Amino acid sequence: MSFENDMPQAGPSTGSGAVIHADRLNMMASTSGAGATTSALPTKKKNLSEKQKARNKKNLKKRKKIKQAQKAAAPKNKEWKPDPVLEALKKATAQTADQDSESDSDSEKEDTGLKGKELTKEEKDAKEAKEQRKQEKREKREKREERRERRRAEREKAAKGAVEPAVIGDDADVSDDDEEDGEAEAMDEDEKDERDENASASEAEGGTTQPVESSPPPLQAFPLPRAAPAPDAAVLARQGLPKGLEDAVFVDQSLRIPIDELKFQVSGNQESQGLSERIRKRLGEIDVEEFFAVQAAILPHLLPLRLVPLPYSNMSDYLISAPTGSGKTLAYAVPIVEILSQRVVTRLRALIVLPTRDLVVQVRETLEALAKGTGLNIGSVTGQHSFAQEQHQLIADMETPLLGGSSKLDILIATPGRLMDHLASTPNFTLQHLRFLVIDEADRLLNQSFQNWLAQVLAYTRPPDKPIERTFERQPYDHVAPAWTEAFGLIDMSAEWNDPVPVTCQKLLFSATLTRDPSKVAALALNDPKYFIVQSSLLPSEPTSIGEQFAFPSSLTEKMLILPAALKPLNLIHLIHHSDYHVNSALVFTKSVESALRLVKLLEFFEDAYVLGGGGGKRVQVRGYTGEMKSGERKKLLADFTDGKVNLIVCSDLIARGMDLPSVSQVVSYDVPLDMRKYVHRVGRTARAGREGTAWTMIEKQEALHFKGMMNAAGHLKSIRKVKVKEEDLAGYRESYDIAMRRLKEHFGRDA
Numbered sequence: 189m190s191f192e193n194d195m196p197q198a199g200p201s202t203g204s205g206a207v208i209h210a211d212r213l214n215m216m217a218s219t220s221g222a223g224a225t226t227s228a229l230p231t232k233k234k235n236l237s238e239k240q241k242a243r244n245k246k247n248l249k250k251r252k253k254i255k256q257a258q259k260a261a262a263p264k265n266k267e268w269k270p271d272p273v274l275e276a277l278k279k280a281t282a283q284t285a286d287q288d289s290e291s292d293s294d295s296e297k298e299d300t301g302l303k304g305k306e307l308t309k310e311e312k313d314a315k316e317a318k319e320q321r322k323q324e325k326r327e328k329r330e331k332r333e334e335r336r337e338r339r340r341a342e343r344e345k346a347a348k349g350a351v352e353p354a355v356i357g358d359d360a361d362v363s364d365d366d367e368e369d370g371e372a373e374a375m376d377e378d379e380k381d382e383r384d385e386n387a388s389a390s391e392a393e394g395g396t397t398q399p400v401e402s403s404p405p406p407l408q409a410f411p412l413p414r415a416a417p418a419p420d421a422a423v424l425a426r427q428g429l430p431k432g433l434e435d436a437v438f439v440d441q442s443l444r445i446p447i448d449e450l451k452f453q454v455s456g457n458q459e460s461q462g463l464s465e466r467i468r469k470r471l472g473e474i475d476v477e478e479f480f481a482v483q484a485a486i487l488p489h490l491l492p493l494r495l496v497p498l499p500y501s502n503m504s505d506y507l508i509s510a511p512t513g514s515g516k517t518l519a520y521a522v523p524i525v526e527i528l529s530q531r532v533v534t535r536l537r538a539l540i541v542l543p544t545r546d547l548v549v550q551v552r553e554t555l556e557a558l559a560k561g562t563g564l565n566i567g568s569v570t571g572q573h574s575f576a577q578e579q580h581q582l583i584a585d586m587e588t589p590l591l592g593g594s595s596k597l598d599i600l601i602a603t604p605g606r607l608m609d610h611l612a613s614t615p616n617f618t619l620q621h622l623r624f625l626v627i628d629e630a631d632r633l634l635n636q637s638f639q640n641w642l643a644q645v646l647a648y649t650r651p652p653d654k655p656i657e658r659t660f661e662r663q664p665y666d667h668v669a670p671a672w673t674e675a676f677g678l679i680d681m682s683a684e685w686n687d688p689v690p691v692t693c694q695k696l697l698f699s700a701t702l703t704r705d706p707s708k709v710a711a712l713a714l715n716d717p718k719y720f721i722v723q724s725s726l727l728p729s730e731p732t733s734i735g736e737q738f739a740f741p742s743s744l745t746e747k748m749l750i751l752p753a754a755l756k757p758l759n760l761i762h763l764i765h766h767s768d769y770h771v772n773s774a775l776v777f778t779k780s781v782e783s784a785l786r787l788v789k790l791l792e793f794f795e796d797a798y799v800l801g802g803g804g805g806k807r808v809q810v811r812g813y814t815g816e817m818k819s820g821e822r823k824k825l826l827a828d829f830t831d832g833k834v835n836l837i838v839c840s841d842l843i844a845r846g847m848d849l850p851s852v853s854q855v856v857s858y859d860v861p862l863d864m865r866k867y868v869h870r871v872g873r874t875a876r877a878g879r880e881g882t883a884w885t886m887i888e889k890q891e892a893l894h895f896k897g898m899m900n901a902a903g904h905l906k907s908i909r910k911v912k913v914k915e916e917d918l919a920g921y922r923e924s925y926d927i928a929m930r931r932l933k934e935h936f937g938r939d940a
């Protein structure tokens with residue numbers, strides 16, 4: 189049952205839904221005896237002009253159409269939600285309109301004033317003025333309607349053939365731009381008026397102007413990656429970071445001490461002592477005549493340490509932060525060789541952990557050079573050789589179970605992964621005799637959570653809390669470290685007057701970028717740590733003692749090129765070939781191995797075309813350096829680079845840490861380093877051991893903000909000079925570059 193059946197029809201159908209609906213309402217109201225409020229409706233409708241009615245009808249049609257279109261566009265899924273971007277845009281448009289209306293309403297507010305009751309006359313005037321404005325607008329609208337009607341009639345006359353009136357209306361709706369514009373304008377004005385009224389009404393109520401659709405907040409800029417601020421001292425203390433880190437000793441980078449003048453005090457001895465004759469000779473053989481700052485600062489603390497510590501002696505751990513190439517390796521290698529060379533029997537007394545195989549090889553070479561003639565056995569485990577080969581190198585007797593182990597080595601240099609494998613699977617491999625545990629490139633190693641290596645290695649340096657259940661007996665020649673005797677049940681220390689035997693292992697941590705992460709430092713279980721920071725005397729020496737340190741070699745020059753990505757290869761070519769820059773003994777860093785290999789090919793093709801095409805000069809030799817290369821190949825490449833047979837090595841960050849190639853005079857970051865540490869370690873491949881060096885960073889325009897922000901945060905932006913290469917300076921390379929690019933496409937196309 190519907191109203192249409194029950195209710196009498198009110199007059200002839202006009203075909204206008206809105207009017208019929210209003211009439212029905214009226215009839216319903218009168219039958220149900222509704223009061224004056226509802227009966228006012230038809231009266232209002234009757235007052236509407238014919239034009240107005242037609243316009244309303246048209247608006248209604250239009251709204252219906254929009255609704256239908258929206259329905260059609262919406263996905264059939266019930267959970268459909270409006271597109272947030274479209275909604276935001278809609279709101280933004282509404283906001284602009286609101287702003288207009290707000291400014292109107294502001295002026296209105298001034299007019300209507302809310303300026304107190306004494307202004308009632310002014311208010312009246314303002315109202316009248318407003319009414320007048322409205323009246324003018326209405327008149328204008330009517331005139332516009334008339335004009336439109338006239339135009340439509342003319343068009344109809346001109347049109348030939350019979351056309352249905354309804355279709356005319358539809359066509360007019362869709363295609364008559366003029367009319368639509370006019371209508372839209374008129375509607376806008378209506379809406380604006382309405383909004384003006386709303387705004388002034390809400391203001392008059394004393395509230396702030398709240399448009400129906402609140403404007404969306406402006407879009408936030410995408411946040412740039414940035415390092416967390418250095419933790420507060422109180423936070424560090426709560427997290428268990430020992431106080432020693434706050435009382436760091438700052439050492440000026442320029443400090444130098446001739447080898448013969450280095451003196452240190454051995455406890456219980458009145459006279460200060462110098463280095464042994466033998467080690468001085470060895471140092472002379474590797475061209476070390478004076479100690480650099482990090483060595484001069486730390487050696488007087490480490491050299492007095494004894495092979496077997498005296499009871500109750502202070503067993504501090506040491507943390508050393510010093511710039512790249514400042515000589516950290518010798519800072520631990522010299523004392524280890526000096527102290528261990530006093531040993532009588534071989535035990536594993538020094539373990540040096542490094543993040544990569546290449547570094548292990550490099551450090552082993554330094555130690556072997558220093559230990560010549562001492563009888564110390566030095567070995568390494570990196571996974572480069574078979575596990576059995578390594579075991580054979582490590583352990584003298586793997587058959588007889590021995591509580592004190594059976595080491596063939598005095599000093600072991602290892603990567604963490606392989607070290608863990610041997611701790612787990614090599615019989616008689618023990619760390620109980622360790623006197624020094626060195627963690628070089630400490631920040632990188634602390635970031636490697638591989639098998640939780642750090643916690644495990646530290647656990648192997650300490651006797652377990654619970655007694656170990658032995659399944660075999662001690663052999664006559666089996667030597668157990670004193671701190672382990674209780675754990676093995678060899679002595680009973682439970683009596684009240686017995687002090688536990690201390691562990692003799694001291695930890696030495698080295699890095700150019702020592703970690704700021706308190707939890708990582710806490711994981712080291714440091715014992716009374718001493719913290720040394722080597723940096724330029726120009727840098728502040730107080731609050732930076734907490735948090736990450738970025739110190740740079742003072743002989744380093746840094747430059748940056750901000751350029752479009754497409755011009756990077758040409759700019760690199762310019763740096764290589766232009767006599768002002770002469771980048772010809774350089775490491776070039778890319779973001780990945782793939783980009784490194786592509787760049788190598790491009791430069792090779794370019795050199796072919798340029799040199800053959802009469803570009804002049806010697807062909808620049810470029811090679812890639814990747815982790816997939818066999819160690820022999822790598823060694824050969826590095827040797828060729830040192831001999832000048834190779835001019836540029838292109839690589840990813842693989843080589844960036846610790847590698848010591850004295851012949852690197854320039855470093856080019858072809859792809860921008862993503863964080864400050866990477867930057868420090870990359871640029872640190874040049875300007876080593878006090879030599880001059882230049883670091884170039886190529887920054888794509890869209891990366892400039894991030895890069896500069898990163899440098900600024902580290903207080904380093906001012907040290908980098910901006911260089912601009914003019915487009916015309918690159919013109920001479922264009923032809924050869926185009927040839928190289930064509931060949932590159934062919935090359936990779938063929939490979940693909």
Ligand SMILES: Nc1ncnc2c1ncn2[C@@H]1O[C@H](COP(=O)(O)OP(=O)(O)OP(=O)(O)O)[C@@H](O)[C@H]1O
Binds near residue numbers: 477483876
């Ligand atoms: N006192 C010295 N006199 C002359 N050369 C030195 C001295 N100390 C170190 N060197 C040389 O300086 C170079 C850099 O030393 P080393 O590799 O130990 O630096 P590093 O501080 O460990 O750098 P990185 O942080 O990059 O690993 C090496 O070639 C080394 O032989």
